[in-house]
Every structure is written in structure tokens, then in C-alpha cells.
Amino acid sequence: MLLLALAGPLHAAATDAAGWLARVGPALRSLDYQGTLVVVADGRVDTLRVFHRVRDGREQERLVALSGPPREVIRDDGKVMCIGTGDEPVAYDLGKAGRWSAALAVSEVAGMRGYRARLAGEGRVAGHAAQQVEVIATDGWRYGYRLWLEKSSGLPLRVDLLGEGGRSVEQVAFTELDLGATPSDADLAPSAADQLMRVSRLPAPEASPPGWQVPAPPPGFRLRAARPLPGDGVHLLYSDGLASVSVYVEKGKPGLRGGATRQRGAVHARSFWLDGWQVLALGKVPAATVDRFARTVRPVGDDG
Structure with a gap:
């Protein structure tokens, strides 16, 4: 049952695609809810329990895996912790990480090159x-x-990632949702005793000249962040504001030449070994996109 307090811009009628997308951010950030999600990707089905609460301006969220190895993600405003994905809990700055829904980023596509939005009918989830x-x-x-x-709030109930021809290549959807239900402190508490803490983000490219670049990335993509790697290597992060590609350049074995491609669900990877360097590009983008990044990365000042 929806909270009666929902009003104002969040409850205003939307008549076009841009109007509906404008409601997504406020809904994701300000509503209390709990429910069960399924994630269908790469031939697997994962089930998650989701708890989300906003109290006195403090946004908290906890995702708990109900299938596969025990794992969870706990978010508290600008901090997030992952438990069960390694030997120790990991905490890092939030950015756009830690959220169950890609819809927050998708809702900001207005003005982004390479995308257009449209209404596409009605349904039930x-x-x-x-x-x-x-x-x-x-x-x-x-x-x-x-x-x-x-319809009443703009909260994303299902998000499909669409590949060639509009084919769904990944799905995230609620199978059960109690909208307006406020999670308890226990629902939001991490199972580990470690405290959430901040870790530095990738430095902006201006703050740390990367030494490597992709001179002509695909339209709309630009360098968003860079960090050095051992041995004169670098990690470059390119994004169009929604899709992202990571490019890793590291020292390789002298004389080694070749390449490889890999795919896991919607994620593609392309790697090359040449002239003592190893290049890896990967991202949740089509194969041609990571291939373009991997093939064209070069040292800054190299016009070849």
C-alpha cells in the first residue's frame, strides 16, 4: 500500500517519456519499500531480497542474495559494503555502485548522445x-x-537491457514488492561487524595524466577517470554517461602477440598482446564497442 504522504512532483502526472524518467530518481531515493527481485543474466537466475528506507534524509539499502553463495550489499548514504564476494567485507565510495537498479542512470539520459526515449504501452509487474x-x-x-x-510513484519495477533488434539480454524485476513498508533496523544491518568506510575514487584524468588514451572513442564516450597501474600501466574509464568501458594497459611478455575475446551475458571483453604490452577493454556494451577501444588505445603523443 502506498504511503499517503506521496505528493508533489513525485505524484504528479507524467504525459511523455521524459516526464516519466524524471520521476525515477525521486522514487528510488525517497520511498520506503521491501521486496524480492530476480536477476536474469547469462543463463542464470539470481534472487535477491531488497530493503530500502529513508529516515531524516538518510538513505539506507540492503540487498541479500537468496540464491547462490551467501552475499549481500549494504548501502548507507554515500558508502557501501559488499559481503560474501571475497575473504573480507569490502567498502567503497558509492557513486552509482551498490544500487539494485540501473534505472537511476537511465533516467538521466535526457541530452545524452546516442539515446532517445519513448513511451511503450502499459503492463503489470x-x-x-x-x-x-x-x-x-x-x-x-x-x-x-x-x-x-x-504508475503512482515512478519506482522501477522491472528493467531490461536491450541488445540488437530490441532483444532482452538482461532482466531485473520485482516478483514481490511491498511499496510503503518501512524496513526495520535489523533488516538494514550488515551481517558482518565491520564498519562501512570510504575509499578513494578513481582520480579524474586532469588530476593524473594517464600517459595512454583512446584518441577517437565511439560517439558520446569520453574519458571520465584514470589511475596508474604498476609498471607504467594505466586503467582508463570511458563513459557516455550511461554505458561504461574500462581499458587496462599493462606490461606484457616481450615478443608475445595475439588477442582474445570473451563474453559473459551482456558484458564483452577484448584483449591484445603486442610490443611488450597487454591491452584489455571490457564493459556492458556490444562487442564492437570494446573492440574499438582495445584496438585504438595508444600512448599519448603517438599519432600512428
């Missing part, structure tokens, strides 16, 4: 009436999205 909104990729360098937004 987890018993809630929903408006469908499609965010279409206007070229082959990135994926599109289809969103089912809860």
Missing part, C-alpha cells in the same frame, strides 16, 4: 500497474533499456 518506457540506443555502440515504472 509484481501486481502493480506499470508504464513502459523505452530508452533506445540510436547506434550500435551501446545497449538500450526498457523500463516498467510503477
Whole structure:
């Protein structure tokens, strides 16, 4: 049952795709809810329990895996902890990490090169009436999205990642949702005793000249961050504001030449070994996109 307090911009009627997308951010940030999600990707189905609460301006969220190895993600405003993915809990700055839904980033596509949004009918998800909104990729360098937004609030109920021909290559959807239900302190508490803490973000490229670059990335992509790696290597992060590609350049074995491609669900990777260097590009983008990054990265000042 929706909280009666929902009002104002969050409850205002939206008549076009941009209006519906504008409701996503406020809904994700300000509503209390708990429910069960399924994630369908790479031939696997994972189930998660989700708790989200906002109290006195403090946003808290906890995701708990109900299938596979025990693991969870706990978010408290600008900090997030992952438990069960390694030997020790890991905490890091939030940015756009730690959220169950890619819809927050998708909702900000207005003005982004390479995307256009449109309304796409109505439906129901987890018993809630929903408006469908499609965010279409206007070229082959990135994926599109289809969103089912809860009609009263704009909360994303389902998000599909769309590949070639509009085919769904990844799905995240609620199977059960109690919208307006406030999680308890126990629901939001991490299972580990470690405290959440901040870790430095990737430095901006201006703060740390990377030494390597992709002179002509696909349209809309630009260098967002860079950090040095041992042995004169570098990690470059390129993004169009929604899709991202990481490019790693490291010293390799002298004389080694070749390349390889890998795919896991919607994530593609392309690597090359040449002239004593190893290059790896990977991201949740089409194969041609990571191939472009891997093939064209070069030292700064090299015009060849």
C-alpha cells in the first residue's frame, strides 16, 4: 500500500517519456519499500531480497542474495559494503555502485548522445500497474533499456537491457514488492561487524595524466577517470554517461602477440598482446564497442 504522504512532483502526472524518467530518481531515493527481485543474466537466475528506507534524509539499502553463495550489499548514504564476494567485507565510495537498479542512470539520459526515449504501452509487474518506457540506443555502440515504472510513484519495477533488434539480454524485476513498508533496523544491518568506510575514487584524468588514451572513442564516450597501474600501466574509464568501458594497459611478455575475446551475458571483453604490452577493454556494451577501444588505445603523443 502506498504511503499517503506521496505528493508533489513525485505524484504528479507524467504525459511523455521524459516526464516519466524524471520521476525515477525521486522514487528510488525517497520511498520506503521491501521486496524480492530476480536477476536474469547469462543463463542464470539470481534472487535477491531488497530493503530500502529513508529516515531524516538518510538513505539506507540492503540487498541479500537468496540464491547462490551467501552475499549481500549494504548501502548507507554515500558508502557501501559488499559481503560474501571475497575473504573480507569490502567498502567503497558509492557513486552509482551498490544500487539494485540501473534505472537511476537511465533516467538521466535526457541530452545524452546516442539515446532517445519513448513511451511503450502499459503492463503489470509484481501486481502493480506499470508504464513502459523505452530508452533506445540510436547506434550500435551501446545497449538500450526498457523500463516498467510503477504508475503512482515512478519506482522501477522491472528493467531490461536491450541488445540488437530490441532483444532482452538482461532482466531485473520485482516478483514481490511491498511499496510503503518501512524496513526495520535489523533488516538494514550488515551481517558482518565491520564498519562501512570510504575509499578513494578513481582520480579524474586532469588530476593524473594517464600517459595512454583512446584518441577517437565511439560517439558520446569520453574519458571520465584514470589511475596508474604498476609498471607504467594505466586503467582508463570511458563513459557516455550511461554505458561504461574500462581499458587496462599493462606490461606484457616481450615478443608475445595475439588477442582474445570473451563474453559473459551482456558484458564483452577484448584483449591484445603486442610490443611488450597487454591491452584489455571490457564493459556492458556490444562487442564492437570494446573492440574499438582495445584496438585504438595508444600512448599519448603517438599519432600512428
